[in-house]
Amino acid sequence: MEQLLLLFLTGSPDLCPVPPAVVMLTLDLLAVFNTQPGATLLLSPDWVIIGASDDYLAATLTQRDTLVGQFIFDAFPDNPATPEANAVANVRASLHQVLATKQPHEMAPQHYDVPDHTQPGRFVERHWQPRHTPVLDAQGQVQCIIQSVQDITTRRQAERQLRESMAAEQLAHAVAAQQRQRFLEVLTQMPAYIAVYQGPDHIYQFVNPAYQSLFPHRSFLGKPFREGTPEAVELGVVALFDQVYQTGEPVYLREMEGWFDFHSTGQPVQVFLNISLHPLRDVQGRIDGVLDFTYDVSEQVRTRQQVEQLNQELETRVQQRTAQLQEQQGLLRQILRTVP
Template identity: 50%
Template structure:
């Protein structure tokens, strides 16, 4: 290793004479440096120390005659721009060197010409600064080129940031995997939520989701990376530990895997785009289950009938998600490939044409007004509308959007997605018609069966009066069983008749109804049950004393909710029931709270309103009441939310819809 050069004491710079005068009047900046060597002893020059700046250099650099900083401290980007290496080469070789640079860093933005030459143990550097001089055509062209390059980089970064914001705002699960291990390099908030605290970024997907190793979906993801072929699937079942409790839950997803490529068209990763359609699939399954249950129960209860109702088929195939973005003035900013494939045009054509050309004329004004109002108020955008597909057919879409903002808080526009719900709407229409047919059938069947059952009860009474069992023990066993069976059959037929009658009354016009008057009327009917349960019933109707609703339907709703609360009273304590009315978004909500035995609503909440479904066997009933309440509420555009735990009572929130 060469010995580290030892700096010699700097000869005093001439303080007078021709050289001093020349340096003083020179319009060229002059610097005298001495080298600073690597303290580790490698012999390498790591910096330069300022020893002297002439007046011109002081003026151009805004520094004193002997600056206290070093060369690299003054210009941290000197190494990156090559100027430091120029100084080192001039000193080490001892040969005169020249260097031209457009230095745009460390607070400088000028074109410099430098000349350097070693003198003894020091380095003389003279330079010119073109800040106050006319620029040459070459320099002007160079600076303009650099400006264009910077503008292009800034524009690219802006586009990248905007696309990032679109991905972050999408109401879908988005992730980017890179490399053969499919390592997470990006996830949006929706994906983070389903990961439920799992460490994602920098982790291979098989490490993050080990329970999916034998599922097959990870194999598909790897195949997209290996082949470069995209993958699209709708409604795939996925079993994973979403709650991170060791329990495998099943969900349904629409998947879209897109290979990502570099400038050489090599696959570097995969875009993972998925959409949770569990609610849609489960809704279809629940409808199918309900239809099957209704058919089975009707067949069991009406064994004298020979014909059976046709089964319902509901096919709700989820279409690939369509992603869109609009400007604050509602003009189109972006549409993804699925959207463009749907309308059958390029992005440029779609932007130029506008979305109004594809909307159904009957929904055009509503769609424009809804989006404009959402933008004006900053609210979420949700709308069902028809849109013309590339084959000319109008399809129903469910569009949802949310506002997107610049970092400074200014509205960037709206981003959202749309899914094809045409099949679901048609299925719902068929279901509505079928339900109406079924209601008519139940109504007619219950009335037709009422007379034969009454006749059977009369005949049984005559048999009991005119006959005796040979075996008294057998009489004591069979007679109560037959009486109970006839009573249960009559109750079931009466409930079915009530169900059919209520469906007819649900279409009757609304009228002003006083909550207090209606409650008093219902409590008179339920007086024996109230007395038996030692119930205390309190009310609070101050928020909305009167509601506009069909009185007969509202009486049926209140009667069955109170009857249910009384039946489910805890036998170990006196029943306490509270009725209240509150307003939510201008909609009246009936709240019924009790301290009864309760039910596990988190587990069985969706089954509470199934026909003939019962959760407590210690009380009489057929399981028709809550089903009837739910049908009447939904027929009016409302819904019911139940909060309950075993042993802690229950609270029914009845959103009355168009009231």
């Protein structure tokens, strides 16, 4: 330390001894430097470390007695794991600029990891906002350089995490969009009448060709369900859409009877429909739409009704025939009783 002070004060340790009072004053100033707020490093013009503030030591995980007297880039070498950071080269260029111009230089944020002295060969991630300020003597020559650094590691890590999170979210959205597109392509080929509705107002987002063929004179996309298919509103189906959207539970309707003006002729046609309503969710798992699968079961219902009607007619005829037979048998018994 004494040799460094002599170099710092006189430029040579071989010159006349520095008066004790001057040494004490220098030591006092160095003590003030060491305890001042902020992370600062005091360098000689040839970049040997003369002093380091307490905050600097804490930020760089170093001790003053091992740091002072070292060449700065011996104390803080590049991290081999992050060669792209070019930390030593960038700081060296800044120090050269300060020596050449004798003007302060504020660097761009630097990724400059510090050695982990508890695990030799390992480094601890650090990001800094450095500034180099020359201290000039009476002749205008650089006497020393003050390196002031702001530890922005937490901010940089938060920014990186935010970028990674946003990238992951964008990827998830892209994957979800791709999956949804494939899903819609499959729905396009299915024989059922299929529609996808978006949001709480159930805006038509997709109808497959089969659905559109039911209503050849109507346009659906971008319209609310109640506007695109007003006949269904009278059946109370909108309330079921709301139920699915709000609860996330699917709803199934079997053989729902309805009258629809499919060809916009003013003459509604009776149909029977099986309807399945399912919630759709976004990448965060929030419900953002409803999927509608509808099957026309009118033919099956009418066939069943006809069979039921035939069965009823047959049952009626059987009952009538049975009654006639019972009546005839009763008459026959009466006749037989009268025969001696």
